[in-house]
Amino acid sequence: MSSAAANELRAARRRLAIDSIGIWVLAAVIGTIFGFTAREGGLSLVETAAFSAILFAGASQFAAVGLLAVAAPWASIVLLVWLLNARHFLYAASIAPHAAALPRRVRAGLAFLLTDEAFALTSAHVARLGRIDLPGAWYAGLAIFVPWNLATLAGWLAGAALPDPATIGLDVVFPASMAGLAVGLVRDRAALAALAAGSAAAVGAALLVNASAAVMIGGLLGPLVGLVVANRSRGAQ
């Protein structure tokens, strides 16, 4: 590796590490809330830990606990969890071309860690380098998995003693991290159009269809608009 490439890699990893600090905070806060919520919903410590360690998908974990609290049948809970997490297919598809050269076992391991936040960190890191950086990809996944699971346990054990996140402004940390990382991925007009159209489509879908479909619809429609903008730009040139 040339010294310029090594410097570029070091700079990108430094940026990844700094960006991940906010994600650690996010995972710690929301994970704690999940642990507390699960206990209030009647889940044991082991069951709560299993949801965070095995399912490992924040929004669907909250949804599952909510449905358990109203004694919903398991089939409907599983179906909702799968539907909520179907958007992860898009994340994996987006990263797959960069990861194709990695060993199959490595890709299988990375897939387990591919949450909203891990995708956000990984795709920003890939965009900076123009390729996947395996240590960076593992770090992005573990930067969520480790604090999320530790915070889940802490929340179950001591959540009632913690303050409401809204009182100290931490309730905006999740959307702020997603918006910040989305803006960081905008490198051209096509990406800007995809961001704007995806956001607008998600809001429209949340209002007209339902909240769980919103992200999927925004994630599918946004890139189409981005491609149209890219084609028009090329045509104009």
Added chain:
Amino acid sequence: MIDPLRTDLVPLAILGGIGTYAARALPLLAPGADRLPAPVLAYLRLIGPAVLGAIAAANVFVADSSLRVGPEAVAVVVGALIGHWRGSLLVGMAASVIAVLLLRATIAA
């Protein structure tokens, strides 16, 4: 009193995890992901900003199935712009937290 070691719901977590893992793994494990046509690759490149923007927007602009432009939405947009300007996600997130606290205090006053 909840028995902390009860495991009745662990199979439910596993069932949920199976479908979730499938969604995450299938595209990564399918062969030929590096030989996709150029338009498909261009589409995939744009998923990142679209889906992350969609998550943020659906979080802050919709509440109880209605459109809402409250302090949270303003704070998130301001934070994203500041973070982009300063080239730091962390600065942007901190700006969002400060902004939402200031806006809520202003509204409450």
